[in-house]
Amino acid sequence: MDQHSQRGTVSLRKVTKRFGDAVAVNAVNLEVEAGEFISLLGPSGCGKTTTLRMISGFELPTEGRVHISGRDATDTPPHLRTVNSVFQSYALFGHMTVAENVAFGLRVKRRDKPTIERKVQETLDLVQLSDFGSRFPGQLSGGQQQRVALARAVINEPDVLLLDEPLSALDLKLRQAMRYELTRLHDELAMTFVFVTHDQTEAITMSDRIAVMDQGEIHQLGTPVDIYERPATRFVAEFIGEVNMLEATVVGGDGTRTEVLLSSGDRLTCAPVGDSRLTPGVSVVLTVRPQRVLLTPEGGIDSQEHASLRGELRELLFLGDSTRGTVGLADGTELVAVRHNEDGTHPFGTLRPGDRVDVGWRHGTACLVQ
Amino acid sequence: MMAARAARAASGGSGTALRRSAAPLLAPGLLWISVVYVIPGALILVYSFLTPKLGGGVVWQATLDSWEEIVARGRRSDAGWGTVGAAALRGIATAAVAAVPTVAAARYLGRRISRGLGFAALLGALAAVNHLASAYNNYTAVFARSVVWSLWATVVCICLALPLAVFISSRSSPVTKNALLIAVMVSFWTSMLVRTYAIRFLLANTGPLNNLIEALGLDRVVFLNTRFAVILGLVYTALPFMILPLYAATERVERAQMEAARDLGARPPQVFADVFVPMVRPGLTVGVVMVFVLSVSQYLVPTLLGGGKTNMIANLLELQFGEAFNWPLGAAVAALFSVVTFAGLYLTVGRRDQEELL
Structure with missing residues (x-):
C-alpha cells in the first residue's frame, strides 16, 4: 500500500507484553486510522499505559509487531519514531524556559534558528500561551504547564500524538476546559490522537472511537455510542456509566430474537439480538441503562413494544436533576430506573414505595452480554 | 546551608521582610559561624602582618615582611625561559589534540x-600550568600544582562517582540502596592516616601491585612519590564526598523528563547533556566544591604518597609553621591561598549554583 496515505495510522498486531510472569498486554490487535481521536479506556493496571508506551517505544513488545504510519516500528528506538507524547506528569524541563521547552524537539533535530523561533511562537499561539515564552515551568499553573507539554509535543508535527492521562492532575473545572481545548487542537491539527484515560467521561466526550481495556485485553472497540448503548461484555457495561445487570439463561430464539429466563423466573424476549453464540442453556447477563427503564403502575407498559417485568417499588430517591426508583423483582433482584425531573412534577407520578409496579424497556435497548 | 534553604522555602521566596524578621532566629547560627570560621580566619590574616619569633609564635610588631617574602618567592625562578616555552608548546599541543x-x-x-x-583551550591552559608547576618549585608553582592536581582529582571523582550514583539510585530495593551507600561511607570508619598508609603499601616498589606487574612479566613501576600517586590518594579520600551529593541529586531525577527528551528526538548522549546533567547540577556543584576544597588542602596524601617536601600548599604550611618556625609567613600563605580559592570558586561556580550551595 502507499505509505504516504498511511501517515498517522497505528497498527498493533498481536502485541503482547509480559513483565516477568505478569501479562500486562495480551495479544492486542488495534488499527488506528489516520486523523482519528482514539481513547484507550480502562481501570488502572489494565494495560492501557503499557500499550501506549509500546507505541512510543519506551516498552518493547514481548511478542507482536507495532506499525506506525504503515511502517514496522517495533525495533525503532523512541527518538526515531514519528510520534510524540504528552506525559501524565507533563515532564517539562524545569531548567529551561517555556520557549526552550517547546523548541527542544526542533533544536535536537538541528533545525535552523529562525525556523525554530517562528514555529515556537506559532505553537505558543496555538495553545494560547503567546506571552509566556520566557517564563519557567515552575512559574506556571497546572493548566498552563499542560499546554506547554502539548505545545512541546505538537511542534514536531508527529504523525501520532500520544497522551497519557494528561488531564488527571488538573482540577475538575480545568479538566473540562482542557477537554474542549484538546478537541479543538485535534480538529485544527488533523493529527492522530491516542489518548489514555481511566475517566469514561473524558473518553466518551472527546473520542471518535474508544478501546475499552481490562486485564491486558481490549474488550470492545467502538464509537462512544456503541460502547455506551451496546456494550460487548459485562466488564464494558459495568465500567461505562450506571447499568442494571440481570442474570439470565438463554432458553430459545432464532436469528433475530433471543428468549431468556431471568433469575426472577420471568421470561423475556430480547430483540433484535441475533448472536449465534447465544444457544439455549448459555448463561448471560441482561444489561439495561437506568434511563431506559420505564417505571409505571401495574399494567402501564405496552407489552408489544416493550419487555416488561412485575415488581415492587422499594425506594424513591430525589437526586435534584433526576429521581431514582429502585424496584425489587420476584426473586429479590433489584432494578433501577432513573428519570429526569421536569417542571417540578414527580417523574414517576403518584407511585410510592411499597406499590406494585411494572418495569420495562423498549425492545432493543437492553443488551445480552456474556 | 540547609537552614537558609529551609527559610527560603518557608518564605516561599516572597520578600525580604520575612527574611529580616527571621534574623533573631539566625543569630545563634551566625554566632557559631563567626566563632568557628570568621575569628580564626581573621586571626590568620592578623598574624601574617606580624614579626616571626624564633622558635615559633609571633612578636606583636607589625611588618610587611611575610608578604614581601611571598612575592619574592613566588617570582624566584629556578628554571629558564626554555621551560616557559616548552610549557606554552605543550599547552598549544594539548589544546589542538583535545579540540578534535x-x-x-x-x-x-x-x-x-x-x-x-573553549573547552579545548581550557585543557591546554591546564596542561601548560601543570608543566610549569612541575618544572618550578617556587610558591607560584606550589599554588598552581595544588590547584591543578585538585582539579584532576575532581574530574576523576566526577567520572567515577556519576556512574556509581546512577547505579545506586537505579536499584529498586531500598535495602540494596542503603547497603551500597553504607559501603561508600564505610571508608570513613577507618582513620585517614591508616588508609593513606595502606595505599602507600599497595603502591610501594615492593608492594602487591608491583609484585603483580612483575608476575605478569613486566618491569616494576615507580608509583610512589609521583603525581599519579598523589592524585590517586586525593581521589580515594574525596570520592565519597562526590558520590553522596550526586546520589542525592540523581534520586530526584524524574525518569519521565528523560523519556520526554528521548520522545522529542534526543539521542541518549543528548538526553544526558541536555536533561540529566542540568538536573543533577546542584548535586554536582556541591560535590565539585567539596572534593576540590578537601583536595586542595590535603596534607597527608601529598606527604605520604608524594614524598613530602613542597608538593602542595599544606606541605608548604607545615614547613613554615614546623621546620622554619616562621608563623607569619605561613599565615600569609594560608590567607592568600584561602582568598585565591574562595575567589576562584566564586567566579567559576554559577550564580544559580551558588544559591543551591547556600
Whole structure:
C-alpha cells in the first residue's frame, strides 16, 4: 500500500507484553486510522499505559509487531519514531524556559534558528500561551504547564500524538476546559490522537472511537455510542456509566430474537439480538441503562413494544436533576430506573414505595452480554 | 546551608521582610559561624602582618615582611625561559589534540562549536600550568600544582562517582540502596592516616601491585612519590564526598523528563547533556566544591604518597609553621591561598549554583 496515505495510522498486531510472569498486554490487535481521536479506556493496571508506551517505544513488545504510519516500528528506538507524547506528569524541563521547552524537539533535530523561533511562537499561539515564552515551568499553573507539554509535543508535527492521562492532575473545572481545548487542537491539527484515560467521561466526550481495556485485553472497540448503548461484555457495561445487570439463561430464539429466563423466573424476549453464540442453556447477563427503564403502575407498559417485568417499588430517591426508583423483582433482584425531573412534577407520578409496579424497556435497548 | 534553604522555602521566596524578621532566629547560627570560621580566619590574616619569633609564635610588631617574602618567592625562578616555552608548546599541543573530540562532541550535542573550542583551550591552559608547576618549585608553582592536581582529582571523582550514583539510585530495593551507600561511607570508619598508609603499601616498589606487574612479566613501576600517586590518594579520600551529593541529586531525577527528551528526538548522549546533567547540577556543584576544597588542602596524601617536601600548599604550611618556625609567613600563605580559592570558586561556580550551595 502507499505509505504516504498511511501517515498517522497505528497498527498493533498481536502485541503482547509480559513483565516477568505478569501479562500486562495480551495479544492486542488495534488499527488506528489516520486523523482519528482514539481513547484507550480502562481501570488502572489494565494495560492501557503499557500499550501506549509500546507505541512510543519506551516498552518493547514481548511478542507482536507495532506499525506506525504503515511502517514496522517495533525495533525503532523512541527518538526515531514519528510520534510524540504528552506525559501524565507533563515532564517539562524545569531548567529551561517555556520557549526552550517547546523548541527542544526542533533544536535536537538541528533545525535552523529562525525556523525554530517562528514555529515556537506559532505553537505558543496555538495553545494560547503567546506571552509566556520566557517564563519557567515552575512559574506556571497546572493548566498552563499542560499546554506547554502539548505545545512541546505538537511542534514536531508527529504523525501520532500520544497522551497519557494528561488531564488527571488538573482540577475538575480545568479538566473540562482542557477537554474542549484538546478537541479543538485535534480538529485544527488533523493529527492522530491516542489518548489514555481511566475517566469514561473524558473518553466518551472527546473520542471518535474508544478501546475499552481490562486485564491486558481490549474488550470492545467502538464509537462512544456503541460502547455506551451496546456494550460487548459485562466488564464494558459495568465500567461505562450506571447499568442494571440481570442474570439470565438463554432458553430459545432464532436469528433475530433471543428468549431468556431471568433469575426472577420471568421470561423475556430480547430483540433484535441475533448472536449465534447465544444457544439455549448459555448463561448471560441482561444489561439495561437506568434511563431506559420505564417505571409505571401495574399494567402501564405496552407489552408489544416493550419487555416488561412485575415488581415492587422499594425506594424513591430525589437526586435534584433526576429521581431514582429502585424496584425489587420476584426473586429479590433489584432494578433501577432513573428519570429526569421536569417542571417540578414527580417523574414517576403518584407511585410510592411499597406499590406494585411494572418495569420495562423498549425492545432493543437492553443488551445480552456474556 | 540547609537552614537558609529551609527559610527560603518557608518564605516561599516572597520578600525580604520575612527574611529580616527571621534574623533573631539566625543569630545563634551566625554566632557559631563567626566563632568557628570568621575569628580564626581573621586571626590568620592578623598574624601574617606580624614579626616571626624564633622558635615559633609571633612578636606583636607589625611588618610587611611575610608578604614581601611571598612575592619574592613566588617570582624566584629556578628554571629558564626554555621551560616557559616548552610549557606554552605543550599547552598549544594539548589544546589542538583535545579540540578534535571536544568540537565533535559539541557538534554531536547540538551546541556551539565555540564551546568545544573553549573547552579545548581550557585543557591546554591546564596542561601548560601543570608543566610549569612541575618544572618550578617556587610558591607560584606550589599554588598552581595544588590547584591543578585538585582539579584532576575532581574530574576523576566526577567520572567515577556519576556512574556509581546512577547505579545506586537505579536499584529498586531500598535495602540494596542503603547497603551500597553504607559501603561508600564505610571508608570513613577507618582513620585517614591508616588508609593513606595502606595505599602507600599497595603502591610501594615492593608492594602487591608491583609484585603483580612483575608476575605478569613486566618491569616494576615507580608509583610512589609521583603525581599519579598523589592524585590517586586525593581521589580515594574525596570520592565519597562526590558520590553522596550526586546520589542525592540523581534520586530526584524524574525518569519521565528523560523519556520526554528521548520522545522529542534526543539521542541518549543528548538526553544526558541536555536533561540529566542540568538536573543533577546542584548535586554536582556541591560535590565539585567539596572534593576540590578537601583536595586542595590535603596534607597527608601529598606527604605520604608524594614524598613530602613542597608538593602542595599544606606541605608548604607545615614547613613554615614546623621546620622554619616562621608563623607569619605561613599565615600569609594560608590567607592568600584561602582568598585565591574562595575567589576562584566564586567566579567559576554559577550564580544559580551558588544559591543551591547556600
